Every structure is written in structure tokens, then in C-alpha cells.
Amino acid sequence: MFCNQCEQTSRGLACNIAGVCGKSEDVSSLQDALIYALQGIAPVALEARRVGIQDEELDTFVLGGIFSTLTNVDFDPERIAALVHETVQRRDDLMERLRERAGAADFDHPSVRFVPMEDWQALAEQGKQLQFIQKLDTDEDIRSLKQILLYGVKGIAAYGDHAAKLGQRDAAISGFVYEALAALGAENLTLEDCVQAALKAGEINLRAMEILDAGNTSRFGHPVPTSVPLGYRRNKCILITGHDLLNLETLLKQTEGKGIDVYTHGEMLPCHGYPELKKYPHFIGHFGTAWHNQRLEFGDFPGPILFTTNCIQKPGAHYADRVFTTGLVGWPGIKHVAEDDFSEVVEMALQMDGYTKDLDAGSVTVGFARNAVLGVADKVVEGVKSGAIKHFFLVGGCDGAKGGRDYYSEFVSKTPEDSVILTLACGKFRFFNQQLGDIGGIPRLLDIGQCNDAYSAIQIAVELSKAFDCEVNDLPLSMVLSWYEQKAVSILLTLLYLGIKDIRLGPSLPAFISPKVLDFLVENYGIKPITTPDQDLAELLAS
Secondary structure, eight states: OOBOOSTTOGGGTOBSSSOTTSOOHHHHHHHHHHHHHHHHHHHHHHHHHHTTOOOHHHHHHHHHHHHTTSTTSBOOHHHHHHHHHHHHHHHHHHHHHHHHHHOOOOOOSGGGGOOOOSSHHHHHHHHHHHOTTTTSOSSHHHHHHHHHHHHHHHHHHHHHHHHHHTTOOOHHHHHHHHHHHHHHTOSSOOHHHHHHHHHHHHHHHHHHHHHHHHHHHHHHOOOOOEEEESSBOSBEEEEEESSOHHHHHHHHHHHTTTTEEEEEEGGGGGGGGOHHHHTOTTEEEEOOSOGGGHHHHHHHOSSOEEEOSOOSSOOOTTTGGGEEEETTOBOTTSEEEOTTOOHHHHHHHHHSOOBOSOBOOOEEEEOOSHHHHHTTHHHHHHHHHHTSOOEEEEEEEOOOSSTTTHHHHHHHHHSOTTEEEEEESGGGGGTTTOOOOEETTEESEEEEESGGGHHHHHHHHHHHHHHTTSOGGGSSEEEEEEOOSHHHHHHHHHHHHTTOOOOEEESSOOTTSOHHHHHHHHHHHOOEEOOOHHHHHHHHHHO
16 A cells, blocks of 8 residues: 555655555555556547547546545445446447547557456455556656646546536546546656646646536525524534535435424535525534544534535544445445435434534634625725735635644734635634634635635635736735645645745645655745744745
């Protein structure tokens, strides 16, 4: 086993016995086999496109397959093995269609001829023998850049998969994914080739976030500022966590009128700001603070829990009997339910006691996506011109279980009173309930949304730069980001593609970045690791 795709990787180097996330060696090897099989489909799909064969269903399948290898999505070996076999079958079917259209085609890379073992245990051993990451390239720096490209593609696939479920697709996204998968197996690439591919991934990820934003807002409306209770009320209840708004809507519809309250956790919190979701009276509030504590928190929730997409840890044994997964998410021993039928979850909620008393634990405000913020842009601009607002901080990204993330809560608490903090993704749960007040009626802490709502943050920055007739890098704006998994990699690549500089990144730097590649990022983009809140604040405010 060799896996270093997330921030909490063992000893800051790589997990080689079992994943810190809980992933077994067999699952890791099966995921490598799946990526290898998907790599084999890429040149076939590219050649098919060249002769006019474009299969939208296949494109969506490939995005979902890649997404399933993201940290903490699917730990079920039988499900992953089934995906490997389906990938190879789809590859061979496409090959046959290609032969019928244009005659025989020759493909050099051995992944095109990959034949998986039938038994999942044997397939896991086959995946182990691939040594997929180690054999990406013999050159440390090329291998590092190929890993950055691979993990960026995993983030793109996550957003592209979400968008596709909402009817939003772009052939350019899947086309680039095929090109990137093919590039992973290419030989004699230069550093410049790999850097350009990584920046292209950033450009494509921006497009993926854009169409996901279009899917969310066209179906659920643009988020509006909304106060979300952090307590609870006496009633039956269900908790939903993850990222999938469509799953949440389905759950709200299927619990309507049944005397069950629905609570969010993690990245579902921003969903309370969407008009077409907040209209449900039983969509009651938010449960929990930080994802890093979810094992303890979930054990305290008195109802069933529905996991959608990836979360920071797999369920603990003491509450696993009331956990359900849906979509791509799968763990051995955990009940998986279809995305259009949550009746088992509802039935369990009706059988459980739920909350037996009320609790007022305050509230937080969400819904400051681009429409809401730009709707008061004149006040923001006036605040800057008058000197009431002197600095903006974007503090967001992933949360995680490893130490060092208290930096972000301390950083936010120490920001000066004439500054505004924009935040997004689950990293905000380190500080989302801090009471920071407002500046001229504008809250100092603005929750933009989920990790994919980095698109909204980018649009806000672009519009502010237009208002002040300057480049984004010239705004009094500092980015202090936390990362955990591969969607954070794709977002960072988007920021680099846009030319954003002087980003602070933590709590530790990715293990897959070689010293030479790190030097390149520092020299060309000014990326720096976080130090201490006091030191970083002093430097950022002085610049």
C-alpha cells in the first residue's frame, strides 16, 4: 500500500499499512486498480471522440468512478471491484464501436489491455502489484506533478459528478479528464508539460464548479442570508451529512408531514440558505461543530444518520447500526440505500425516540454566496473607501482529524475589527460560531457556502477588483487556506490558474509535493506554509 493523497497521511509521508482514514490495504489496492482501468479507457475515448463517437453516459460513469476513489467515499471492496469490471467492459464496448466506425486502432499503454481478476481479493493483489503511484514516473519531480494532476482530476470528477446529477454537463470537462488520465501514463514529459497540465486542471475545475453552481441555483434558487439554529427541538429526527443537495431535497420531500425534523451536519449547513430547501418547515437546524469531532458528535445524535458523498471519517462502531449511505458512498457493514428511496431511514427515525426536550444553543448565519454579497457591494466598496473596512481574509478549506487546525480558529479570533472574513467549506467549523459583530451592517464573518462555492468567492473577488479598478492580487485580500483531500487540490489549482498569489496553506504541506516543485510554487506564486496566527497576521496586514 502507498497512499499520500490526503493531509493526514501517516507521518506526513504516506500510509503504507492501512490508511489513517480507515482505508484498508485491499481497498487502497482496488482503488489503484480502478484508476488504472479508467486510465485504460482514456485513449480509447479520445480516439472515439476524434471520429465522432461521444458517449455522455460513459463520461458520467468515468467521473463517478474517479470520484469513488476520493478520500472517504467508498471503502467497500466488493463495490470497487464491481466498478473495475464495469470499467473494463465499457472500455471493450467502446473499442468495438470504434472498430466499427473507423477500423482497428492501436493503443500503446498496457492499461488498455488490463484484464482484472474476477475475485475481489485476487483483484486487490493485482492492484497492489501495479504500484500505481510509484510507477507514475521515475523522476521524483515529474511524479510529483503527475500526482498533483491526478488529485486535481479527482476533485474535478467530484464536482462534475454532482453537476451531472443536476443535469449540468460539459464535454470539455470529461474531455480534459481523459487527456489527464492519458498523460499520467505518458513518458518523456517535461516539467513544463506537467505544470501546464496542472494549470489546465485548475481552469477545468473552475468550469466544473461553475456548472455545479448553475445546477444548484437553477434548481434551489440563489442562497439568501439565513439564521440557522444550533440547538434542537423535541421531535423525531434525521441527520444528513456530506455535500449532495439533491439527496437533501429527496429526504425533505420523503419526510414531509411525517413528524420528523431534518438536521444538517458538515457541508450541508449552507443548504439552509437555498430558498427551495429552506421552505420546508421541518428543515430545522444544524447539528455539531467540527468534522474532526464527528465520531463523538454522531454518537450523541438520537436518530438515524444519512451519509452523502465523502466525510472526514467512516462511522464509529458505537453508532454504525443507525448509519445509512447513499450514492457513491459505501463502507463494509453499513446499509446502503438508493438515492430515490430513503424509506428505511424514515422508518428508523419513526421508531427511535428522537429529541425528548428542547435546547436553544444559539444560531449562525449562512447564505452569503455571490448574489447576496454582490447585492451589497456598494456598501462594501464604501466601507473600504471610508476606511471602515481595511482588509478581507478568505479563511476556509477542509477540516481534518490531525492536530494543528486550531490555528484557524485562533487566526479568525485575532483578526482586527476593521476586517471582514469570508469563509467556505468544512474548515469553517473551527470558528463558524464566533461572534465577530458587523461593520456598517455587514457581518464580519460571511459564510459563502460549500467547498465548491469557491466559485462564488472567486466571483466576489473579481467583482471587487473591478470596483476598485485593480487586479485581484492588488486587493486588500489575504487567503489562508486549510486542506485535507483532493477537492482542495483542484481548488488550489484553480487559484493558481487565475494567477492568485501569496496564499497561506496548512496545517501541513502535501506530502506528494517534491522539494523542487515546492520551490517552483513559492517562487512563482508565493505559496507559504502557515506559521502562527500572530506572525501570519502581522505579515499579511503589513503587505
